[in-house]
Amino acid sequence: KQEVTQIPAALSVPEGENLVLNCSFTDSAIYNLQWFRQDPGKGLTSLLLIQSSQREQTSGRLNASLDKSSGRSTLYIAASQPGDSATYLCAVFSNRDDKIIFGKGTRLHILP
Amino acid sequence: KAGVTQTPRYLIKTRGQQVTLSCSPISGHRSVSWYQQTPGQGLQFLFEYFSETQRNKGNFPGRFSGRQFSNSRSEMNVSTLELGDSALYLCASSLVHIAGGPYEQYFGPGTRLTVT
Numbered sequence: 632k633q634e635v636t637q638i639p640a641a642l643s644v645p646e647g648e649n650l651v652l653n654c655s656f657t658d659s660a661i662y663n664l665q666w667f668r669q670d671p672g673k674g675l676t677s678l679l680l681i682q683s684s685q686r687e688q689t690s691g692r693l694n695a696s697l698d699k700s701s702g703r704s705t706l707y708i709a710a711s712q713p714g715d716s717a718t719y720l721c722a723v724f725s726n727r728d729d730k731i732i733f734g735k736g737t738r739l740h741i742l743p
Numbered sequence: 744k745a746g747v748t749q750t751p752r753y754l755i756k757t758r759g760q761q762v763t764l765s766c767s768p769i770s771g772h773r774s775v776s777w778y779q780q781t782p783g784q785g786l787q788f789l790f791e792y793f794s795e796t797q798r799n800k801g802n803f804p805g806r807f808s809g810r811q812f813s814n815s816r817s818e819m820n821v822s823t824l825e826l827g828d829s830a831l832y833l834c835a836s837s838l839v840h841i842a843g844g845p846y847e848q849y850f851g852p853g854t855r856l857t858v859t
Contacts, residue, residue, distance in 0.1 A: 665848070674747075674833055674850035720786065724846075730799050731776070731848075733786035 633658045633725040637734035645742045646713060652706040652737045654721035659699045662724040666695050666706050669718045669736070678719075679706070711741045745770065747836050747851035755857045761822040764854045768815050768836030774798075775817040776848065777809060780831040789832075792817050821856075829858045 634657045644650050654664070663682045667675040679688045679695040681704070687696040694707040704721055720736040748767045756762050768775050777789040788801040792811035811817045815836075821828055835848040 674852045730788045735785040
């Protein structure tokens, strides 16, 4: 059964720092992996989608990597800003389970 | 282009009642998925509809059901509500069936259901 873990559960960093969020999954049989952002009480906003054949995707200050063989993905945020404060979730589409499985997220707080 | 809309945004129900939530996908999107989000369990997949057919289902009891109409709008129904059903219910739409990707899911703002 596919499980997705995100560590740490919460993170506080000063504004301007670069940071890395981690996501691990137990079964490498995935179709793709997606990173989302969720603001309090709101829905999810898609940040980056990485197909299983890809190694990384970039959008602005965000870079996501995927190492399927080791079951890991990272989301790199450059030059963090207070507006980046949110919960970041990763989700994998599991080929075996034929459904999307989410991690519980990392709550990020950027200190002004 | 309008995003995914969900109605109502907030709902308070009593144990034992039933509730229907609605989701309108982005125009042209034929796949609609539903998720339950709670602080303890996080985001859990409920089911997915594609072209009016339930394509996949998560591990939820039969009290949770859904349907999709010909215009791709979807409804989710929960019967005999329990306190544990209090959650944020999110729907997401995508252009193609999620197993037929590449896909990208676009989420609505959610419906906050409180069961008392």
